[in-house]
Amino acid sequence: DAGVTQSPTHLIKTRGQQVTLRCSPKSGHDTVSWYQQALGQGPQFIFQYYEEEERQRGNFPDRFSGHQFPNYSSELNVNALLLGDSALYLCASSPMLAKNIQYFGAGTRLSVL
Amino acid sequence: DQQVKQNSPSLSVQEGRISILNCDYTNSMFDYFLWYKKYPAEGPTFLISISSIKDKNEDGRFTVFLNKSAKHLSLHIVPSQPGDSAVYFCAASGEGGGADGLTFGKGTHLIIQP
Numbered sequence: 001d002a003g004v005t006q007s008p009t010h011l012i013k014t015r016g017q018q019v020t021l022r023c024s025p026k027s028g029h030d031t032v033s034w035y036q037q038a039l040g041q042g043p044q045f046i047f048q049y050y051e052e053e054e055r056q057r058g059n060f061p062d063r064f065s066g067h068q069f070p071n072y073s074s075e076l077n078v079n080a081l082l083l084g085d086s087a088l089y090l091c092a093s094s095p096m097l098a099k100n101i102q103y104f105g106a107g108t109r110l111s112v113l
Numbered sequence: 114d115q116q117v118k119q120n121s122p123s124l125s126v127q128e129g130r131i132s133i134l135n136c137d138y139t140n141s142m143f144d145y146f147l148w149y150k151k152y153p154a155e156g157p158t159f160l161i162s163i164s165s166i167k168d169k170n171e172d173g174r175f176t177v178f179l180n181k182s183a184k185h186l187s188l189h190i191v192p193s194q195p196g197d198s199a200v201y202f203c204a205a206s207g208e209g210g211g212a213d214g215l216t217f218g219k220g221t222h223l224i225i226q227p
Contacts, residue, residue, distance in 0.1 A: 004156070033214055042117075042202050043157070045214030058214055090156055092215075100145045100206050102215060104156030 002027065004105035006091050012111045013081050021076040021108045025093030031055075032074040033102055034066060035090040043090055049074055050096065078110075086112045116140045117205050119218035127226050132190040134221050136203030139184065143205040147215065148177060148188045151200045160201075161188070190223075198225045 005024045013019050025032050031050045035043035045058035049068035068074045072093075078085055088109050092102035118137045126132045134148075144165040149157035163170040163177045163186070170177050176189045190197055200222050204215040 035214075035217075040219070042119075042204075042217030042219050043215070045216065048214055056214055092156075101147065101159055101162060103159060104149075106154065106156045 004029075004091055004093050004103055006089075006105040006108050008108060009106070010109045010111075012113060014113050015081055015083060017081050017112075018077065018079045019081060019110060021078075021089050021091075021110070023074045023076070023091030023093075023105060025072050025074070025091075026103050029093035029095050029103070030072050031094045031096055032068060032072065033092045033094070034074070034076045035092065035104075036060070037088040037090055037107070039087075046076070081112045083112050086110060114139075115218075116143075117203055117216050117218040119201075119203055119221050121221050122219070123222040123224065125224045125226055126193050128195060129192045132188075132193045132197065132223055132225070134188040134190075134201050134203075134223065136186050136188075136218055137184060138186075138205055140205070140207070140216075141184070142207040143216070145206045146177070146179060146186050147204045147206075148175075149202045149204060149217075150197075151202060151220070157202055193223075193225045195225050195227065198223060 033048040034046040037043040047057040052068045063079045065077045088107045090107045092104045094102045147162040148160040151157045161175045179186045200220045202220045203218040
């Protein structure tokens with residue numbers, strides 16, 4: 001049973017560019033959440049998707065957007081990249097009935113130069 | 114303003130002894146608390162959780178204690194093993210079953226010494 005998978009593993013972009021990160025949830029999970037983890041910090045909640053809609057959003061600007069597909073997989077898009085967007089981006093999935101316990105992927109390490 | 118605080122960036126414990134990791138929170142709307150363990154180059158792995166209606170939850174070597182009046186929880190690992198060396202994150206969620214996403218502390222780096 002595959003867990004949460006994320007791609008790519010690493011990514012290097014320059015300021016002003018746009019990036020798309022991808023996530024496939026654990027089998028049987030229909031809710032996907034995205035987090036940003038800066039160096040030395042805990043993960044920070046970006047937003048959560050369920051039934052192909054953004055359900056909740058943390059304190060992140062509109063440059064951060066997402067999408068969920070009918071197969072429950074999800075994308076995180078970041079526009080107009082800033083140096084401060086350099087971080088580990090984590091995807092987590094959970095089943096609708098037990099949303100509190102979220103299962104994480106290994107993350108995508110984004111470096112903005 | 115940090116709503117979940119882990120005030121010890123690191124903790125060193127001898128193998129076989131008890132490891133105690135602490136976490137404080139400020140938001141009284143939090144009603145579910147979780148501990149995650151993270152190894153380098155891996156995502157956080159769920160360890161154990163506790164609902165605000167309980168004050169203790171145990172799973173093998175791991176026990177989480179919740180003191181609601183003090184807004185404090187702790188994770189006890191007994192006995193500590195070398196494989197327990199990792200960064201431990203405390204997380205909390207509010208009403209709505211996690212619909213707000215999890216709020217994490219900054220983590221505590223646990224080092225188990227032989």
